Amino acid sequence: MKSYADQPQEIRQLVEPDRVHRDVYLSPELFALEQQHLFANTWTFIAHASQLPQPGDYITLDIAGRSLLVIRQADASIRVLYNRCAHKGAKVAGEDCGNAGKFLRCPYHAWTYKLDGAPLAVPLKSGYEGTGLKQCESGRGMTALQHVEVYRDFVFVKLNDGGPDFKAYFGDALDAIDNMVDRSPTGQLQVEGGVLRNVIHCNWKMYLENINDTVHPVSTHESAVHAAQKVWTGQPEGSPKPMSMEQILPFGASYDFFDSMGGRVYANGHSLLGVNFSIHSGYEPPPDYVAAMVAAHGETRTREVLDHSPQNAVLFPSLAVKGSPLAIRVIRPLGVDRTLIEAWSFRAMGAPDLLFERALTYNRLVFSPMSVVAHDDAHLFETIQDGLRSPGNEWVSLHRGFDPAEIGQSTITTNGTNELLMRNQFRAWSHYMTLDMKEAS
Ligand code: FES
């Protein structure tokens, strides 16, 4: 395998207009460079504000090898700190989530910090008199991230100073978040029902591109659909359709259905699949829910929100949103061939329980490691991770629907089976990987 460190030109050559080189999935060195460049130059989803209802509530997580602490402040704002003690670097918060109380205390030598990371106290204070502690980084407390955006309770960070600001980076792709949040008559979502975590032995980009792959369900999920059809066929006319059937049967839609649903790409790798309709369009909104929505948002906005049920919106590179089933997937790369997928369910506040049940049922049926759908995909991703090592062809084809005129355009609406949505991700990948690399002179 080639070396790519400080070789922006070599990295760009991995992404051709209509295909990508296998090294983007296989090279451990490129994975390390992604941590250093791609995930630092782009906006990453880290949490939903409803995970932190009270002052002092926190969660910890790793993004691109950096340990982060997301914490609710006394004034209700949300701060993100590097989870690193200013003394010797211990993780100040050790749990995945919890409540810090009124201040943070390092478990090693008990240095304490205000909830915003400012230094509060150190034991044996007199021992620091006359030393340079206060004047140096260690005296300034925990470091806060500068680029944090809370958009309608979705918390994003950018680790580096470079790259576009939040609004410029996501642009109209944020409509997907608006659509989901506005499904609540009170304009509030609440994370509930826990998280489903699935570690897949594949490169994270395989997962991300599959979110936009409308050609695979017909073959990949054939057995799950057949099983559902077998159970459902022969039921007496007018039998109430169980929620699981309502959700699984549409996976058996035709190529024509998936093509007609339409897709859209935005600048910076984002996309919307199911511009016209999707497998979620058939979920009936209960009448009392529609009435509550109209009372809150008015007739026009209610129709706009409920009539628009895209299959998936990708907010590159870390988040996939499903508005109608009120579910999100979060993509967390762990290694070049290991990816953590988290599936979270939302309750739309002020909406009937049925909607929340749909979210839970969908995530369990489709994204849980024990689901009848996710393992079809996981199995194939793992065979791809192996298969790509074979000699004879170093490239992965993304030719379907390629049109040279698409290059350089920011927003394009196209047919649902066009691999443009994947090409668009790789163009963003190439751009943000090399954005802050020195060009060879
Ligand atoms: S490392 Fe935190 S107090 Fe020493």
Ligand SMILES: [Fe+2]
């Ligand atoms: Fe799939």
